[in-house]
Amino acid sequence: MxxxxxxxxxxxxxxxxxxxxxxxxxxxxxxxxxxxxxxxxxxxxxxxxxxxxxxxxxxxxxxxxxxxxxxxxxxxxxxxxxxxxxxxxxxxxxxxxLCQDYPITPKEHGVAFLMDNRHLWLRSRRQHAIMRVRNELCFAIREFFYKRGFVLIDSPILTPAACEGTSTLFQTDYFGEKAYLSQSGQLYLEPAAAAHGKVYCFGPTFRAEKSKTRRHLMEFWMVEPEVAWMRFPELLDLAEEFVSELVARVLDRCQEELKRLERDTSKLEPATRRPYPRIDYADAIAKLQAKGFSVQFGDDFGGDEETALADESGKPVMITRYPAHIKAFYMEPDPQDPTRALAVDMIAPEGYGEIIGGSERISSYELLEQRIREHNLPREAFEWYLDIRRYGAFPHSGFGMGIERVVAWLCGLDHVRETIPYPRMLYRLYP
Structure with a gap:
């Protein structure tokens, strides 16, 4: 035996x-x-x-x-x-x-009850399948970058300053100083790109965004590659290659789990085929206006607008060259129109929204200094970040991808709360 x-x-x-x-x-x-x-x-x-x-x-x-x-x-x-x-x-x-009176029985239970018993709900067939898909996705991400010569860099979770503004930061006391839970590892990756060329980080990030939508969590996991000497067109190629390979991997290795989740995999198959549609922001505005949306040039897109743009081809759609004023301070201006940024958002189909956000980064010391001023950011907190442009400036690009939204899309889930073992939401910190 x-x-x-x-x-x-x-x-x-x-x-x-x-x-x-x-x-x-x-x-x-x-x-x-x-x-x-x-x-x-x-x-x-x-x-x-x-x-x-x-x-x-x-x-x-x-x-x-x-x-x-x-x-x-x-x-x-x-x-x-x-x-x-x-x-x-x-x-x-x-x-x-011997166990009796287990709380979660085969009968129907409400969401609140299941979330209160999340530590037990994880044992169910459905949750088991979702976590297996997440596991495969995370392993595939690491393998994708490892095979391409990227070096894993663990960015800090406690930071002295914001990455993308202060309105959605969790603040904590750090021995008498203010510290914040990280919104992104990107700023810390840029120095590492100067050391290793191709790097990525993969870890938890935090957004104190008072949102109760099905796409939002307060704590989620994000993977962020950063590549020295990479310009914007190459960044688009990398993002497209990355997502198409991940989708193909999950479809190949998680057939049993996707079947258990009753996922219509025919809706995912188009995402395994490149290229993805690429739409200039101005053209996206025109498309939306033609569909009857009241959006104007300079507006950011909401969930309905993203869905309308992404559902035409069944593939993720890449929206490029956003107005600079609605994007982060570190994004490189479009040389053809400096009022716009060399930025991209990848929108998943079926209403799952933005899964990737990225850009070419500002490489000019003077311009980055100016942007820090314009965004009213504390200069002293970014001296180290300016050093990257002060000592051996170089063009570089990167993006971030939220794991939970991708898992929700791959599994066909209605809400991201099922994509992470213990979701942290606006009114949920238990268990």
């Missing part, structure tokens, strides 16, 4: 194994009990046949409650109808902890 994970069982047909896990569900029929056991790697039907097991094994199986922890010993048998294509003929069963 050997210990085995459920995911390994199709390769162990005919062998005797021990599986450790939790009772997900059960049903009985006369002298048969069908135990659905989960161990984190999959779900297994374990069959207890009364005439072939000791009386205690039968009685223990009868009294098991949902989410009781246990282990079962038996022979792996092929059964195409069972989860994973195999089932276990049980010989032994031992209860580690």
């Amino acid at each position: 050997q210990d085995a994970e459920i995911r390994q069982l199709p390769e162990l047909v005919g062998q005797e194994v021990r599986v450790r896990g939790w009772l997900f569900n059960k049903r009985s029929s006369g002298k048969l009990q069908f135990l659905i056991v989960r161990d984190g790697t999959g779900f297994l039907q374990a069959v207890v046949f009364k005439p072939e097991v000791p009386q205690k094994v039968w009685e223990d199986a009868e009294k098991l409650g949902q989410e009781s922890s246990l282990w079962v010993v038996g022979t792996v048998r092929e059964d195409k109808r069972a989860p994973g294509g195999v089932e276990l003929t049980v010989k032994e069963l031992e209860i580690y902890q």
